Amino acid sequence: MVEKYLKQTNFLHQEDFKMNFKINVPENFNFSYDIVDEWARILPDKKALCWVNDQGEHIDFSFREIKEKSDAAASYFQSLGIEKGDMVMLILKRRYWYWFALLGLHKIGAVAIPATHLLTKKDIVYRCNAADIKAIISVGESLVNKQVDAAFPECPSLKLRLSIGPEIPAGWLDFRKGLAAAKPFVKPEKPSDNDDIMLLYFTSGTTGEPKMVIHNYAYPLGHIITSGYWQNLKKDNLHLTLADTGWAKAAWGKLYGQWIMGACIFVYDHEKFTAADILRVMQDYKVTSFCAPPTIYRFMILEDLHKYDLSALKYCEVAGEPLNPSVFDTFYEATGLKLMEGFGQTETTITIANFPWMEPKPGSMGMPSPAYDMDLITADGRSAEDGEQGEIIFRTDRLKPVGLFLGYYRDPELTASVYSDNVYHTGDIAWRDEDGYYWFVGRNDDVIKSSGYRIGPFEVESALMTHPAVVECAITGAQDEVRGQVVKATIILAQSYKEKAGPELIKNIQDHVKRVTAPYKYPRIIEFVDELPKTISGKIRRVQIREEEK
Numbered sequence: 001m002v003e004k005y006l007k008q009t010n011f012l013h014q015e016d017f018k019m020n021f022k023i024n025v026p027e028n029f030n031f032s033y034d035i036v037d038e039w040a041r042i043l044p045d046k047k048a049l050c051w052v053n054d055q056g057e058h059i060d061f062s063f064r065e066i067k068e069k070s071d072a073a074a075s076y077f078q079s080l081g082i083e084k085g086d087m088v089m090l091i092l093k094r095r096y097w098y099w100f101a102l103l104g105l106h107k108i109g110a111v112a113i114p115a116t117h118l119l120t121k122k123d124i125v126y127r128c129n130a131a132d133i134k135a136i137i138s139v140g141e142s143l144v145n146k147q148v149d150a151a152f153p154e155c156p157s158l159k160l161r162l163s164i165g166p167e168i169p170a171g172w173l174d175f176r177k178g179l180a181a182a183k184p185f186v187k188p189e190k191p192s193d194n195d196d197i198m199l200l201y202f203t204s205g206t207t208g209e210p211k212m213v214i215h216n217y218a219y220p221l222g223h224i225i226t227s228g229y230w231q232n233l234k235k236d237n238l239h240l241t242l243a244d245t246g247w248a249k250a251a252w253g254k255l256y257g258q259w260i261m262g263a264c265i266f267v268y269d270h271e272k273f274t275a276a277d278i279l280r281v282m283q284d285y286k287v288t289s290f291c292a293p294p295t296i297y298r299f300m301i302l303e304d305l306h307k308y309d310l311s312a313l314k315y316c317e318v319a320g321e322p323l324n325p326s327v328f329d330t331f332y333e334a335t336g337l338k339l340m341e342g343f344g345q346t347e348t349t350i351t352i353a354n355f356p357w358m359e360p361k362p363g364s365m366g367m368p369s370p371a372y373d374m375d376l377i378t379a380d381g382r383s384a385e386d387g388e389q390g391e392i393i394f395r396t397d398r399l400k401p402v403g404l405f406l407g408y409y410r411d412p413e414l415t416a417s418v419y420s421d422n423v424y425h426t427g428d429i430a431w432r433d434e435d436g437y438y439w440f441v442g443r444n445d446d447v448i449k450s451s452g453y454r455i456g457p458f459e460v461e462s463a464l465m466t467h468p469a470v471v472e473c474a475i476t477g478a479q480d481e482v483r484g485q486v487v488k489a490t491i492i493l494a495q496s497y498k499e500k501a502g503p504e505l506i507k508n509i510q511d512h513v514k515r516v517t518a519p520y521k522y523p524r525i526i527e528f529v530d531e532l533p534k535t536i537s538g539k540i541r542r543v544q545i546r547e548e549e550k
Contacts, residue, residue: 001035001038001039001042001260001261001262002224002228002260002261002262004024005023005024005025005026005221005224005260006021006022006023006024006224007020007021007022007024008020008021008022009228011229011357012357013357014355014357014358014367014436017229017355017357017370018370019370021225021370021371023221023222023224023371023402025194025218025221025402027194028190028192028193028194028217029194029217029218029220029221030106030107030191030192030217031103031106031217031220031256031259032070032103032104032106032107033107033187033191035220035256035259035260036048036063036066036067036070036103036259037067039063039259039262040062040063040064040066040067043063043262044062044063044064045062045063045064046062046063046262046264047060047061047062047264048061048062048063048065048066048259048264048265049061049066049096049099049264049265049267050238050264050265050266050267050285051096051267051269052266052267052268052269052281052285053268053269053270054268054269054270054271054272054277059096061096061099066099066100066103069099069100069103069179070099070100070103070104070106070107071104071107071182071184071185072100072104072179072180072182072185073100073101073103073104073105073107073179073182074103074104074105074107074108074185075182075183075184075185075186076104076175076178076179076181076182077104077105077108077110078108078185079178079182079183080135080160080173080178081159082105082108082110082134082135082160083108083109083110084108084109084110084188084191084192084196085109085110085111085196085197086110086111086134086135087110087111087113087131087132087133087134087135087157087200088101088105088110088111088112088113088133088134088135088136088137089113089114089115089127089128089133089135089136089137090102090112090113090114090115090137090245091115091116091117091119091136091137091138091139091144091148091246092137092138092139092164092245093117093139093244093245093246093269094244094245094267094268094269094270095139095164095269096267096269097137097164097175097176098114098245099255100179101137101175102114102255106191106192106198106217107185107187107188107191108188108191109188109191109192109196111197111198111199111200112198112199112200113127113131113133113199113200113201113202114199114201114245114246114247114248114250114251115127115202115246116244116246116247117139117141117143117144117244117246118246119147120147121147121150121151122151124136124147124148124150124151124155125151125154125155126209126210127202127210128151128155128157128158129154129155129156129157130202130209130212130409130410131200131212131409131410132157133155133157133158134157134158134159134160135158135159135160135161135162136148136158136160136161136162137162137163137164137175138161138162138163138164138172139163139164140163140164140165140166140167140168141167142167145163145167145169145172148161149161149169149171160173161173162174162175162178163175164176192217193217194216194217194218195216195217195218195406196216196217197214197215197216197406197409198215198216198217198219199214199215199219199251200212200213200214200215200409201213201215201247201248201346203248203346211408211411211414212408212409212410212411213248213346213347213405213408213409214405214406214407214408214409215403215405215406216406218402218403219256219349219402219403220255220256220257220260221260221402221403222348222349222371222401222402222403222404223251223252223256223257223260223349223350223403224257224260224261225257225349225350225353225369225370225371226252226253226256226257226342226344226349226350227239227253227256227257227258227260227261227263228257228260228261229353229355229356230317230340230342230350230353230354230355231253231257231258231289231291231315231317232289232315232340232355232356233257233258233261233263233289234261234262234263235261235262235263236263236288237261237263237264237288237289238263238264238266238285238286238287238288238289238312239253239258239263239264239265239266239287239288239289239290239291240266240267240268240282240287240289240290240291241253241254241290241291241292242268242278242290242291242292242293242296248346249319249320252291252319252344252349252350253291254267263289266285266287268281273296273299274299275296275299275300275302275303276303278296278300279300279303279305279308279310280308282308282310282313283308283309283310286312287312287313288312288313288314288315289313289314289315289316289317290313290315290316290317291316291317291318291319292318292320293318293319293320293321294318294320294321294322294323294324294327295320295321297318297323297327297331297339298324298327298465300331301327301330301331301334305331305334305335306334310335313335313337314337315337315340316331316335316337316338316339316340317339317340317341317342318339318340318341318342319341319342319343319344319350321539322341322363322365322440322458322462323339323341323362323363324363324461324462324465324466325362325363325462326462326465326466327339328360328362328363329362338360339360339362340353340354340355340356340360340366341353341354341360341363341364341365341366342354342365342366343365343366343428343438343440345426345428346405347404347405347424347426348372348394348401348403348404348405349369349371349401349402349403349404350369351368351369351371351372351374351392351394352365352366352367352368352369352374352392352430352438353365353366353367353369354366354367355367361433361435361437363439363462364433364437364438364439365430365437365438365439365440366437366438367436367437367438368438371399371401371402371403372394372399372401372404373394373395373396373398373399373401374392374393374394374395375390375392375393375394375395376388376389376390376391376392376393376430376431376432376438377390377391377393378390384431384432386432386433386434387431387432387433387434388431389429389430389431389441389447389454389456390429390430390431391425391426391427391428391429391444392426392428392429392430392438393423393424393425393426394423394424394426395422395423396422396423396424397422404424407419427443427444427445428440428441428442428443428444429441429442429443429444429447429456440456440458441454441456441458441459442456442457442458443542445542445543446476446542448475448476448477448485448486448487449477449484449485450477450480450483450484450485450486450487450520451482451483451484451520453520453521455477455487455520455521457474457475457476457542458475459517459521460475460487460489460513460517460521460522460523461473461474461475462517463512463513463516463517463521464489464491464509464512464513464523466512466516467508467509467512467513468494468497469491469493469494469497469500469505469508469509470491470492470493470494470509471492471493471494472491472492472532473489473490473491473492473532474489474490474532474540474542474545475487475488475489475490475523475542476488476490476542476545476546476549477546478525478546478549479549479550480524486524486525487521487522487523487524487525488523488524488525488526488527488545488549489509489523489525489526489527490527490529490532490545491509491526491527491528491529492528492529492530492531492532493528498528501528506526509523509526510522510523510524510526532545533545
């Protein structure tokens with residue numbers, strides 16, 4: 001399938017990839033019709049989705065069945081008056097109904113808004129009124145439904161509440177019954193244009209209200225690199241990305257690129273994460289490809305990996321936050337698999353990654369994707385030299401990436417603040433080594449300027465995480481009259497070290513950081529806490545720590 005959309009599919013090295021990779025975008029591309037329905041025509045019985053939950057249930061869906069279910073969803077939406085351009089929020093966790101609903105919305109040209117089940121009434125009111133959401137499809141659990149019902153009177157645009165059950169409250173529609181009774185679907189004459197809005201994500205920023213990132217109907221093709229080259233997927237792979245469907249990571253790992261490559265998507269629908277459960281499921285179902293944030297791998301390496309038969313596992317990727325080299329090394333020693341790190345944002349597809357022909361350097365993001373014209377820009381506007389820190393930017397005058405966002409919905413001023421004059425500013429700081437590998441430093445606002453040095457929080461956090469007392473940490477800059485700023489570490493201690501919290505442990509941790517990394521980077525201030533402030537998506541809110549410090 002992927003051959004239809006690429007100039008060349010096999011690459012020998014990074015220079016070949018850079019010179020010859022090109023995505024061919026057809027007119028009026030629609031993922032539901034051009035990928036899912038096409039697989040259903042060519043290989044109708046090929047397994048598309050393997051769904052397993054923590055209750056022991058297991059259901060496989062072929063491409064033919066996915067097509068039939070998404071057709072039914074599209075027909076049902078039409079019967080409810082949901083039309084092209086209408087906004088529909090999906091709060092469906094990892095239930096397989098998510099795939100039916102999302103693809104059905106694509107088939108009628110509506111806009112899907114994936115959302116987490118952790119939203120409160122306030123969150124739902126804000127989202128509904130910011131985007132004029134017309135319908136919400138809920139996972140059908142009491143806690144979620146109550147939040148939606150509480151928000152409903154304050155959301156004038158919200159006309160429809162649908163539930164997949166088991167709970168169908170008064171005033172709600174039964175989504176399952178609606179699909180079962182749907183009339184045969186008739187494809188609209190022109191369901192979508194490439195530049196129509198297909199997806200809207202509310203990003204949980206570390207400051208202010210969430211931004212509304214919008215992607216068009218060509219966006220899925222941008223994930224050819226994500227799945228075909230970073231994740232290295234083939235048609236016979238069974239791929240598991242550990243992400244809730246409410247986050248953009250699900251679009252990266254549980255849908256678009258995987259099905260363009262013809263791989264089967266593995267879904268583990270669980271309520272509570274434990275590394276042992278994930279490893280058991282990967283063993284029992286013979287998962288061949290796995291992608292997760294570094295935090296997940298940190299928990300996995302605490303298990304005895306030799307107890308599990310992971311012989312089917314051939315490729316592992318990591319993204320979502322920078323990877324500590326110690327995690328890379330420990331996982332490699334236990335499994336023989338090298339973690340292939342990648343970098344991107346909700347606004348993009350994969351932009352920097354370790355690709356199959358590369359030897360990964362532990363802790364490095366890898367090299368730029370050829371789909372993006374990337375540069376590192378210093379504070380004075382120059383292109384950074386090797387070893388010099390700069391902001392990651394993408395130029396779009398010569399190359400408009402397939403997969404780059406359209407902007408922030410209804411906020412041209414915010415869009416222009418990061419994307420203007422054919423330059424998109426990521427706000428992320430990195431440096432490049434002499435071999436062309438890129439290394440993450442931190443968000444622009446998080447970089448600490450101390451006595452003339454620029455210190456990235458990640459490099460200090462990486463050093464701290466190798467100390468046995470540290471479970472989790474955040475590095476911020478604290479104001480200092482002499483140095484401008486000094487490094488502050490806010491640390492959650494391991495249970496066995498909590499009674500030892502005091503000056504002696506602080507000095508021990510400081511000395512450890514001096515040994516592991518450059519001495520000037522050690523935290524002059526250390527604070528022990530029980531928890532770190534985080535966004536709804538789990539990102540550490542360093543801005544809150546800084547504000548509390550002031």
